[in-house]
Amino acid sequence: MTTVEQPVDVLLSDGTTVQLRQIRPDDAAAIVAMHARFSERTRYLRYFSPYPRIPERDLKRFVTVDHRDREAFVVLAGERIVAVGRYERLGPASPEAEVAFVVEDAYQGRGIGSVLLEHLADAAGRHGIVHFVAEVLPANGTMLRVFADFGYQVQRQYADGVVHLSFPIAATEATLAVQRGREHRTEARSIARLLAPRGIAVYGASTTGQGVGAALLGHLRDGGFAGAI
Incomplete structure (x- = not known):
């Protein structure tokens, strides 16, 4: 897998196609628009608070990354951004990074989280990061399943009302088998309407x-x- 400065087509679990690329500073307006389409539940599960609007300071940091210690990918349906995933290294030269992603309500349950996690892990590994950590609310069962179903050896700890996850991101037979299985299923669904x-x-x-x-x-x-x- 290589860098994705330009959009690349990605098949989702329902056989539909979206595009994925690295985030750009000029995505700011589209990020704000996506945030406005989130339900209150989606905002709360991602940010642990209502977070009704993105402050200008946060927005600038969201869309400005160095593609090394901080990376982010967006998923586009047509011209509209419908998901974003990012990692941020935990300190200079740290082998760990925090990972997070959020998907617009209408596109949840289609495998976008897994696609983002795969690309983020690949990008992080090329820059010396070997572990991801994440904080997830217990109510966010969908997000917890994304990490668990990917094949990673995930360690969990519960503290202060949050599930703390930690896992190595190096590819293993288990993670590769999961990726191959997902690719086979999405490819089959993408041509199902043609065959039937x-x-x-x-x-x-x-x-x-x-x-x-x-x-x-x-x-x-x-x-x-x-x-x-």
């Missing part, structure tokens, strides 16, 4: 019954396709 369509439109089928289009139409009918033609 509800309807088919045929262009260029001559009314004379001659030609390739007419032959294709005849094969569809004779083959017993049950959908609309």
